[in-house]
Every structure is written in C-alpha cells, then in structure tokens.
Amino acid sequence: MDPTTTTTTSVQKKKSTGRKKIAIEKIERSERRQVTFSKRRMGLFKKASELCILCAAEVAILVSSPAGKLYTFGYPCVESTLDRFLNQQQHDHHINMNNNNNNVGGVLNVSMQDQQQQHEYNEIASLLEQEKKRGEALEFLKKGDWSGGNYNNNYQFWWDAPIENLEFHELNPMKTKLEELRNMVASKLVVDHNINNSSCSRV
The missing domain is CATH 1.10.287 (Helix Hairpins)
Structure with a gap:
C-alpha cells in the first residue's frame, strides 16, 4: 500500500467541523423546547447525583417544565x-x-x-x-390496581384519582383502561338487551 495514500487518508479522517456551539437563547419551537428541557433536566439531575456521591453533598433541585410540571431531585431527600x-x-x-x-x-x-x-x-x-x-x-x-378500592382513603374508584398533574404519556394507561371499561359496559348492555328481548318473545 502506498504510504502517501495512507497519510492522505489519515489527514482526511481528522478533518471535522468540530462541535458546534449552541447559542444560549430561548427556543421558539415548543416541541424542540420540550425535548431540550427533558434532556437538560436529566443532565442536571445526573450532575447533581455525581456531586452527591463525590462530595457527600446534600442537594435539592426544583425544576418547572414549560408546561408547568414540577420535577424534583434531592439527596438524601x-x-x-x-x-x-x-x-x-x-x-x-x-x-x-x-x-x-x-x-x-x-x-x-x-x-x-x-x-x-x-x-x-x-x-x-x-x-x-x-x-x-x-x-x-x-x-x-x-x-x-384497576379493580376499585380506596385510593389514599379519599377515592372510591381508580378513575377518581387526581390526574391534573400527570404528564401526557402517563395518562395512557388510564386511557386504555377507560376504553376497556367502556367496551365492557357496552357488551353488558347488549347482553342484557338480548336477554330482555328473548324474555318478551316467550311471553
């Protein structure tokens, strides 16, 4: 293999645009702003946990998202x-x-x-x-536990649990169960209706 070719290839590999500096200013697009918030928040919490481990520091962080949701990190709490x-x-x-x-x-x-x-x-x-x-x-x-019972001794059924502070993706399990409950009720109504019609026909 030609040494000149090897050297040229090596030089070409080293050429890079480098790491671009991100301007510290408000992000206008809401979707991008939310993604950036999630990444930066996790990075902040990671750095805080490292500080706690390395220096035995006690830390408390409160972060409010653009949507107004609160996230916390604390050590020991x-x-x-x-x-x-x-x-x-x-x-x-x-x-x-x-x-x-x-x-x-x-x-x-x-x-x-x-x-x-x-x-x-x-x-x-x-x-x-x-x-x-x-x-x-x-x-x-x-x-x-979707079968009922008392949630925190204040709610008789699971659908009474407070959901106003939950993130959108955290509501998916409840949405699924509500749809299942609706289908179960609809099926029960159909069965009861058929039974009533059958009884009336016999009379």
Missing part, C-alpha cells in the same frame, strides 16, 4: 434538604432581628426580609404539595 435551608433562613432572620433591635430602619428591613422568606417558603411548600399529589397519582396508576 428534597424535603429534609429544604427544611434545613428554611430553618437556616429563619435562624439568620432571628440573628438579624437581635442585631437591629434598637434600629427602627433595621427592624423594618428585617420585617421585609421575613415577608420575603415566608413568601418563598409558601411557594416551595405549594410546589412540594403538587409534586406529592402527582407522585401519588402516578404511583397509583403504575400499580395497575
């Missing part, structure tokens, strides 16, 4: 990490109040900080409650 953060905020607040006890302007400033912290706490608590309901509904659907 979201609730305990956020509780520590909020407790630290309250501790800092009390220190500030003591330091500014004789200063009217300082007291007013602390009061505003307290209101802001309370607002942040309420927002986080609301997001956690939404995620909890979403998790309960999703877990109930995943179990596949």
Whole structure:
C-alpha cells in the first residue's frame, strides 16, 4: 500500500467541523423546547447525583417544565434538604432581628426580609404539595390496581384519582383502561338487551 495514500487518508479522517456551539437563547419551537428541557433536566439531575456521591453533598433541585410540571431531585431527600435551608433562613432572620433591635430602619428591613422568606417558603411548600399529589397519582396508576378500592382513603374508584398533574404519556394507561371499561359496559348492555328481548318473545 502506498504510504502517501495512507497519510492522505489519515489527514482526511481528522478533518471535522468540530462541535458546534449552541447559542444560549430561548427556543421558539415548543416541541424542540420540550425535548431540550427533558434532556437538560436529566443532565442536571445526573450532575447533581455525581456531586452527591463525590462530595457527600446534600442537594435539592426544583425544576418547572414549560408546561408547568414540577420535577424534583434531592439527596438524601428534597424535603429534609429544604427544611434545613428554611430553618437556616429563619435562624439568620432571628440573628438579624437581635442585631437591629434598637434600629427602627433595621427592624423594618428585617420585617421585609421575613415577608420575603415566608413568601418563598409558601411557594416551595405549594410546589412540594403538587409534586406529592402527582407522585401519588402516578404511583397509583403504575400499580395497575384497576379493580376499585380506596385510593389514599379519599377515592372510591381508580378513575377518581387526581390526574391534573400527570404528564401526557402517563395518562395512557388510564386511557386504555377507560376504553376497556367502556367496551365492557357496552357488551353488558347488549347482553342484557338480548336477554330482555328473548324474555318478551316467550311471553
């Protein structure tokens, strides 16, 4: 084989356009934006998990999708990490109040900080409650117990479970079961109708 040809081929293989730099700006197309969100979210959670493993760090991440769905990641768990953060905020607040006890302007400033912290706490608590309901509904659907019974002691039947916080693809199992239930009811009605007609004919 000609050495010149080998060298030329090697050089040609090395030629590349390189990795293109992605502009950090809002993606206008909703479909592409949703796909990018899913990929970036998983990448964020992966990096956070690596940080927890490598550094024994405690992490809490709350991410809201373009559609308003909440996703969380936490180690050891979201609730305990956020509780520590909020407790630290309250501790800092009390220190500030003591330091500014004789200063009217300082007291007013602390009061505003307290209101802001309370607002942040309420927002986080609301997001956690939404995620909890979403998790309960999703877990109930995943179990596949479509026979009835009490769901979380609040719902008599599986179709009463809250679904407003579920993703579109998570609703497919329920849609399938609803269609099966509709077909079963339709078949039962046909059978009952035929039985009634048969009884009337005999009379």
